[in-house]
Amino acid sequence: MIKKVTALLLFLSTLWTALHLLCRDKRRAGKPAIVAHRGAAGLAPENTLAAIRIGLAHHAPYIEIDVQRSADGVLVVMHDQTVDRTSNGRGPVRELPWAELRWLDAGSYFSPRFAGETIPTLADALLLLQDKPATLVIEIKDPHFYPAISQQVLALLAEYQAQERVVVISFDRTELETFHGLAPGIPIGLAVPKPWPIPPIAPAQTVGVFWPGVLLDPTFVRRMHRRGYTVWVWTVNSPALMRLLAWLGVDGLTTDHPERASRL
Ligand code: G3P
Ligand code: CA
Secondary structure (H helix, E strand, O other), rough: OOHHHHHHHHHHHHHHHHHHHHOOOOHHHOOOOEEEEEOOOOHHHOOOOHHHHHHHHHHOEEEEEEEEEOOOOOOOEEOEEOOOOOOOOOOOOHHHHHHHHHHHHHHHOHHHHHHHOOOOOHHHHHHHHOOOOOOEEEOOOOOHHOOOOOHHHHHHHHHHHOHHHHHEOOOOHHHHHHHHHHHHOOOOEEOOOOOOOOOOOOOOOOEEEEEEHHHHOOOHHHHHOOOOOOOEEOHHHHOOHHHHHHHHHOOOOEEEHHHHHHOO
């Protein structure tokens, strides 16, 4: 019985390797762009200006952040729907006014070294990136809670003249369609947790996928490239995995550790 299981595992792993060897996109293999996840969430408290500065210091060409909205309509940089995990406050972002959110400590949960780091607004992030050689990747989180959030993001981009230095991404394809309808010139990316079945991607130009999907489906990257999309994978923190995914031809590595990716 053990022998049979071993033989089966050996067969499956040989098949998997052979399929990847055959199907990987050799023409695109090599040097994916680094997308510093939530700023640089492995090195500093996520989605803070400190994290963004560290992502920039490690030469990440893309800095990814998440956006939610306060009770009184301020766009803030926060991953979760509530402030509980990453600050000393409690409650849903959408129920707290900016006057409360702005004083929360969003650094101590990560390390006492970052005590006093606060929750930034999207405007703060745009201002910080204004004269930097990096593109801000703005993920619109949970748009069903935030009517007209695309219009609001767009108005802020216009105010900071940042339209040419951003990519807007979301798991919500309907919101991306809305955004694209308002600003067809701004690049957008659809995040998909798993590529089976692959949802319609257009009008996005980039598809973001949780990395195991790319390993489990040896044809995914090449198929996406053939259809004209770029492929980003999240969240890749191990150097070995970074190397493997680069070899398979992905275009972007979303990582909490941009310093590891840039060392490769
Ligand atoms: O780029 C997509 C990635 O950021 C999605 O994951 O949950 O960290 O926002 P999450
Ligand atoms: Ca994100």
